[in-house]
Amino acid sequence: MMQKIKENTAIFPWEDKPENCQDVLWRHSNNPIIDRYAIPTSNSIFNSAVVPFKDGYAGVFRCDNKAVQMNIFAGFSKNGIDWEINHKPIEFEAGNTDMIASDYKYDPRVVFIEDRYWITWCNGYHGPTIGIGYTFDFKEFFQCENAFLPFNRNGVLFPQKINGKYAMLSRPSDNGHTPFGDIYISYSPDMKYWGEHRCVMKATNFEDSAWQCTKIGAGPIPILTDEGWLMIYHGVINTCNGFRYAMGSALLDENEPDKVKYRTQPYLLGPAETYEMVGDVPNVVFPCAALHDIKEDKLAIYYGAADTVVGLAYGKLSEVVQFTKENSL
Amino acid sequence: MMQKIKENTAIFPWEDKPENCQDVLWRHSNNPIIDRYAIPTSNSIFNSAVVPFKDGYAGVFRCDNKAVQMNIFAGFSKNGIDWEINHKPIEFEAGNTDMIASDYKYDPRVVFIEDRYWITWCNGYHGPTIGIGYTFDFKEFFQCENAFLPFNRNGVLFPQKINGKYAMLSRPSDNGHTPFGDIYISYSPDMKYWGEHRCVMKATNFEDSAWQCTKIGAGPIPILTDEGWLMIYHGVINTCNGFRYAMGSALLDENEPDKVKYRTQPYLLGPAETYEMVGDVPNVVFPCAALHDIKEDKLAIYYGAADTVVGLAYGKLSEVVQFTKENSL
């Protein structure tokens, strides 16, 4: 099934590593690729997801409007860099449920499984929890039962069933600016009922790796490699001037993904450019999606910057895996 | 199935309403019926569940030991008032899962469904969540998958399937002394995977009914009446000297139990006796179980008092239903 996606003939978004760059990831030279005012009503566009689609790419974008209401919008691109985003938010029809309330939607992820594109997001239902929907064509969208009770954020599906069941990462939360947070995995036979909840990975001790000592959450759809599932995630440190979000990576066991094989002690990319350090929420890089090409050994990570704009970073897939193994906690 | 329970020939624990008592519930004259030191290791025994069993009653008791470790213990009684509690906590074997960690167990509920006794409790698995187990005989116990991700408390099963699925009330929480809390319902086809989460009932506005304005949580197994499911629950107000727990009642639609038909504005029973106002946690009445006899129109509610001892209160089932309808918010 994933093969079909891989045979996507679209141009892969890419720039080679700059000379003198010692880092495992590097930024697109013309970041941010999407500005806060890219559609007429928007206050900010960030924390968004993309996926190969037809001869190009489709995306689901978090656009907060100027009332700072949060919603998700479909968009399309030929090259993964220049995007046309719809001016109206996605309207959902009922999927596997009578339609349920949705006070807000934010931080989407998208993945193709079997026959359709599944979307998960943070869904406002008496507080944040994980919403699930799907589409076949990015025109008609169907909303399903929420996966969990409130309060939860950062629900991320695996791109294929594991042991015959759908699998989802998530981070139990509270109803505010949650000051804690670990990554769990849950399974479902049918995308409706969920169980077998297991703790995957916890925030670290301050002394061991302070950038991820307050909370962590899964980012893009995990990528299957020879070393297991590559999970790129965000970690947070609580400074005296607020939360600072950076991104790291982990390798999870292919068949038992609650087993962490490796996990980076250093971050891969932290807020260091102006558009990452200045904006509605300073000092945030927040990855939500990644494209990869295993043959070409390319990885392109889309991340929200300062809760205001969308940035793009590149890396060699093999180097990221290698770095994760060699710099593991 | 429930009929079988009803035909239980045990003596129903009961005292008639005292003269001059105007209230819908009244206390057992020799409360507390279980003392904090009733077993050798205990610091406190409270928030416990009972169920008809053979020619008497069985119970699952929260006994905190003198290291204040929380665990659940089986116990037995002929009359529902005098109890023999085992000196060792329940040991579980694997039920529908490989055995999972359980840092602590507290606040159990017990219910007979179809062929066995199901137990739910607050289970320590990276924080509080809802543990599930079952027994056929109160000798061998089997522990299943946790129902939900952390953080959750007060998981209470309905005594029969609803629309072909198991149904459970619960209260999403945080990992501390949760200062908020509403009651939700979730469904499962198999006691392993859970979904279709719906909000049932929220904490009230301070002005409308302050005793339940901070948080609420389901108590005993709901009782099916002609007016729907009678749910006895606890409500909390946050005073300047801490949380005060009282108990109220609601009537839920028989087939769509996320629909609240009636809900008491006044409490049914609040902390007013010394053993309810003084103890390890002052000012707590916390109902976890109820016996009822529809023919005799009797209701006996077991509740934890001051997080220290077990109290027993009586009422006429029909009067409680009537009171709930006539004093609804």
Next chain:
Amino acid sequence: MMQKIKENTAIFPWEDKPENCQDVLWRHSNNPIIDRYAIPTSNSIFNSAVVPFKDGYAGVFRCDNKAVQMNIFAGFSKNGIDWEINHKPIEFEAGNTDMIASDYKYDPRVVFIEDRYWITWCNGYHGPTIGIGYTFDFKEFFQCENAFLPFNRNGVLFPQKINGKYAMLSRPSDNGHTPFGDIYISYSPDMKYWGEHRCVMKATNFEDSAWQCTKIGAGPIPILTDEGWLMIYHGVINTCNGFRYAMGSALLDENEPDKVKYRTQPYLLGPAETYEMVGDVPNVVFPCAALHDIKEDKLAIYYGAADTVVGLAYGKLSEVVQFTKENSL
């Protein structure tokens, strides 16, 4: 005007000081004089005000009902000890304003000025503030403009105009369990517009008098003595187990009552009896009214105990004044 009140011929509530009692105040021997369940709907009756009326006494009582809704009720007594409290709360008509919303009413004070009985209370108008009303007969009641913006509590009128203006003590607050609080005075030419706000008295340093180091608030109507206004007030200390309320006294300058002449370093009466230490809010004595007879040198203080019941304490007026002078901060 006050003379008229003094000529009230009612029996003054009184018991002589017990032998061996060294304290300046002593408790009524049959405290609490009003039980929490004294009217059918009540959960608690406390923090209430009384005033001479006809050949006996009238009162305005805080009765929280069993939904823990707060309201004020009229009541009557021949001897100041045995009370008949109305079963329905006071209903107000418009006084000097179009009727304004009143989400709740609590902690009343009552005083006769010139030609009528003025009532102040904590009024719920987008949070707590000071409500004002009046009555001529304790049958018809009229509600006026709130004195202040939210958030305020413990509004207490002086029993006569000062320099030609009405004068009111109050305590600016926040909208929760305010962890701070000082006593201010404000003036009004007409009971409608208020100004000339002055700080009267602050919470103390912990080292100087810890029982009143967290917050303070005026209690009964101030009493004019040869030494100035005798103000009985409550003080609060924040222990690791919550707020503890005791009562003290101060003497304010007759003509410039923002000048504090004396103020007790020790408390006069603190929670030490069971009904003061155990109840809905443990460790509270909260004075709201006092009767006095200057000729007989008698003082009777009504106070809420544990936010649950009403207690009564006695003292010699001259001894209280003397004690205040000799034990001043």
Next chain:
Amino acid sequence: MMQKIKENTAIFPWEDKPENCQDVLWRHSNNPIIDRYAIPTSNSIFNSAVVPFKDGYAGVFRCDNKAVQMNIFAGFSKNGIDWEINHKPIEFEAGNTDMIASDYKYDPRVVFIEDRYWITWCNGYHGPTIGIGYTFDFKEFFQCENAFLPFNRNGVLFPQKINGKYAMLSRPSDNGHTPFGDIYISYSPDMKYWGEHRCVMKATNFEDSAWQCTKIGAGPIPILTDEGWLMIYHGVINTCNGFRYAMGSALLDENEPDKVKYRTQPYLLGPAETYEMVGDVPNVVFPCAALHDIKEDKLAIYYGAADTVVGLAYGKLSEVVQFTKENSL
């Protein structure tokens, strides 16, 4: 009286809307118009007020000195853009009161009513409350009674009496970084005694308009239009990295200004330029004054940026009114 001001012949500060600008407000091209170090002692100059005066403009400026003491300073300008600010703070003489303490002064507003210029500000008197003063010539200044008890901020007078009384907007606060706040109106016959307090407008629900869901406060003096009083105000959202201040507008009933006719769901202007996002307090735009010319249909709004400098924004008065009506909550 207002006519007199309108006939002011000073040059109105103005720049036409830039091409391609879709917004209802646009920034001055050379913002910030006043730098943080514009006078020798200043650390920052922001949240300031201006008013037509003689053949130009006068202003009252919040200048925090390098000890970060807050005080207000007079200043003058011919064109409303280039300002000369006095190097010494305003010294007040007694107005309608014996002089009262004033620990600090900040966030001034200025308005001409009848015969003089009234100034209101946040006055430090045992915590923040509303100070009132006046001047005839911006040379001699007179300080009056504070309008309210602590704690209050953002006191804003209407430019004319309403129903024969002075009217003031304000926002009850606490003594810290107040995490709540709604707009109230109060009336006075004499600028000394205040009453008839009414709630005007509350912070919104998060789901409806998150930029103003934490607190709101009035900004410039309200402007009388055919649609009622145009009130420009600030709204605050609490992000995980602190408060973010943006500005919106509302239309209040001309004769009953506690009635809100329209109120913008989206903000009019949010922090998006570097000098608004970076400074002593990042992500703040805080409007305190506006000039308008009804004939020319011009509006010029002065706002503090990042609690550090003064910015200027322009709009068409009619477009702002229209936008407020068409984008109302």
Next chain:
Amino acid sequence: MMQKIKENTAIFPWEDKPENCQDVLWRHSNNPIIDRYAIPTSNSIFNSAVVPFKDGYAGVFRCDNKAVQMNIFAGFSKNGIDWEINHKPIEFEAGNTDMIASDYKYDPRVVFIEDRYWITWCNGYHGPTIGIGYTFDFKEFFQCENAFLPFNRNGVLFPQKINGKYAMLSRPSDNGHTPFGDIYISYSPDMKYWGEHRCVMKATNFEDSAWQCTKIGAGPIPILTDEGWLMIYHGVINTCNGFRYAMGSALLDENEPDKVKYRTQPYLLGPAETYEMVGDVPNVVFPCAALHDIKEDKLAIYYGAADTVVGLAYGKLSEVVQFTKENSL
């Protein structure tokens, strides 16, 4: 030196263990032995220390007066049960320092070392820290340098030098109701300069022993036994209604007392009697002193109850040691 104390001929305070008592400690039958009003000015007398002296006992008592000012008072007893406490607090002269400020004194401990009685207490010097003083006769008292910087509480000396240096246990704190706290040891060559600070024992994990999971602090002077130093200490759990204090015991290595050999998982004595559960601070037992007679195998522990009165508990020294070894964490 210690021998001299042992040869004290005073009657040892004692009652034999009640029949049916299964616990390692039991309470004096006439507890509390000292009432809150035992001296004229006192509000409460608790957390106090006693020591053999001449042919009886001397003590240093924490008496909070009715202004709730904290100070320490000397007292004397023939039998260790009936006490005469001075009505005036201890006045100190300068010991090894110019006299330093002392805003308050509370929670004393007393120990005889070499030639004099050393007293330590919580001393108010810009916040709580450890005060040190000595006396030869309980008439003249000398105050020395504070041992540590603020903030610290529960400074407890060992009864003899260890490796040639004085040794003191203490608990670093903050300046409020410290929600954390571990026991440290420090050494001094001269009772003036302190160093070599080592962590001895930490609060436990909630799952392991919840009664001591919030904070712990040393209680009486440690007692040298064949198994090392017996340290009786208090532990705290933070319930939703405040802190609950119980007492446990540990055995420390004789020569390296920062090494914990055993430590009780269960508490030895928790608040269960009314005078321990009800008072100024409910649910507190707080041991500050112990008498022991090794030959007679007797132990008598003095403890504050509910921050209001003094209780006395007995045990067999050998049983306490045995219990500590057999119930160790």
Next chain:
Amino acid sequence: MMQKIKENTAIFPWEDKPENCQDVLWRHSNNPIIDRYAIPTSNSIFNSAVVPFKDGYAGVFRCDNKAVQMNIFAGFSKNGIDWEINHKPIEFEAGNTDMIASDYKYDPRVVFIEDRYWITWCNGYHGPTIGIGYTFDFKEFFQCENAFLPFNRNGVLFPQKINGKYAMLSRPSDNGHTPFGDIYISYSPDMKYWGEHRCVMKATNFEDSAWQCTKIGAGPIPILTDEGWLMIYHGVINTCNGFRYAMGSALLDENEPDKVKYRTQPYLLGPAETYEMVGDVPNVVFPCAALHDIKEDKLAIYYGAADTVVGLAYGKLSEVVQFTKENSL
């Protein structure tokens, strides 16, 4: 001894004051002098110390690596501006103690006393406290006993003994983002045992000097001048968007340095350049070291900027002293 340092022949880092600059301090024209990525593993380099060494300068640098682990690194420079920093952190051998644990090291200070270079830093030992070490050559380093119990930060030695004892400034703290903090002085005969703790200087009242009203801490090694010890320190204000750090100066009595002779009401330098306002922790200038040349009347201050990079500022020593005297609180 200090003379020897003075005879250091290295080029003093310097730039003359820019024309039009009115301030007492001015920034290096090419700030920041050390970038966040100056060594391969670093995330940030800031809060660092330098000292004359041989014919140039040595330094101890705080480099947080990309796991945000904190450690200190040696570095060397010919001109005090261009630095070579070692790629590996300092490894310590035992000094006057068995080696003790050190979970992290940050915010170093360095000073030459008598025969060696002493280093102090914030040392992770069950929370932050003051670590002490020394070196003769910046190749071999020796770690001594911690000076104090946790929790403490900003330990700064005087450059010579005072009254025959070593003297250290420090700031008692808590274990989080301490919201309070005053400067104390302590003495030691031997760099091992510390005592005679005296309070030197407190955070100010908000009204008097708000930039330093939350907490203060010593910065560089104090400099002996004709007017006493010049202590440059940081002060913090808590804004609604977090802590803001600026720097000021004080003059302490030469022989009794707990006596403050003068202390600047205004700050000397606050965050105003982009690299000071934007970074991992916005709005921080944090001085840790200063070079001075008394003959040339030059002062060069090294400070951390935004917890990310190192800045350098210059001033005339005599002008700083004069400014401190003339602008004293």
